Amino acid sequence: MNVTALPPVTDHETWQRELDALRVREKAATRELDAVAAQRRRLPMVELPEYTLTGAEGPVRLADVFQGRSQLITYHHMWFEGKQWHCPGCTGWTSQFTRLEFLDDYDARFVIVTQGPIDEALAYRAKVGNRMEWYSTAGGPFGADMGAPPAAGFAVNVFLRDGDTVYRTWHTDGRGTEQLGHFHGLIDVLPFGRQEDWQDVPDGWPQRPTYGHGNGPEEIARLYGPPNGG
Missing domain, CATH: 1.20.5 (Single alpha-helices involved in coiled-coils or other helix-helix interfaces)
Incomplete structure (x- = not known):
């Protein structure tokens, strides 16, 4: 630069x-x-019908995705059908979450849900070295009902479980997801910040088009995926 x-x-x-x-x-x-x-914390919540997702071991009820915990966060990862590489922002942003065991102490889990078929999703997870647990909502309504339909954007949802009954407590998308990770917080304290063209900066500051920074999925795979891509 x-x-x-x-x-x-x-x-x-x-x-x-x-x-x-x-x-x-x-x-x-x-x-x-x-x-x-x-x-x-004072928001009301809405009771959900029973949903079935697909995990590494096959079909699983949403209530069982909690794995016995009472709280669940889902990140809905954008998926491009038929493509080798998927959303650069989702791929890069979720790569920061490598140690989520601390959530056990809060009776919670944080997982990825995607519209991609589970075998393809797990292969992509391995290729880019992602450390989160993935589930697929392909062929089911869960993703669309939670604000992340096929070929559309990303989202975060939060749920509370009481027995086998699951409630939706919170949802965000777009820049609302920034608060959940350290990625943007670290960049924002740098003198030049995100260097995106929408930001208010002094004259002469380096700027690029929005989303023009950051590692793409190929670079994420090179950095964190298996050696030699396999």
Whole structure:
């Protein structure tokens, strides 16, 4: 990257004063996020019919995807039928989740659901070195009912289980998924940020088209997949 501009250089006292002013806004944003989370915890929920997905071992009821836990998060991974590589954003974003066992202490799981057939989905998971557990909703209504129909976008859903009854408690898509990972948080504290053309930046800052950054699925496979692709 050719750097065409740099932040202004100043003395420590001026830098600290500017940082302190920014910190006021950062802390206000943190408190607002706390308030949003509190409102989320007070949301009502909707009872779902019984859904059947397909996992590595075959058909499985949605209630059993919980594997005995009471809470479940699903990331709905975009799938391009007949293609070798699937959504770059979904592939790259989900690659960050390599250690999810901490959710056991919160009585929860986090899994991927996709519209792709399970054998193809598991092969893609292996090819790109994804560490999450995958399920398929191919041929069933679950993905579409949860806001991620075939050949459409990605989504996150959250569910609560009471016995064999499953309730939908929360849903988001688009940029609403950013808060769930460290990917964007780390980039946003860098001096040049995401470098996307929609962002408010000083003159001369490097910018590219939206989604013009990040590793594509081929690069994810090279970095995290099996040696020599197999």
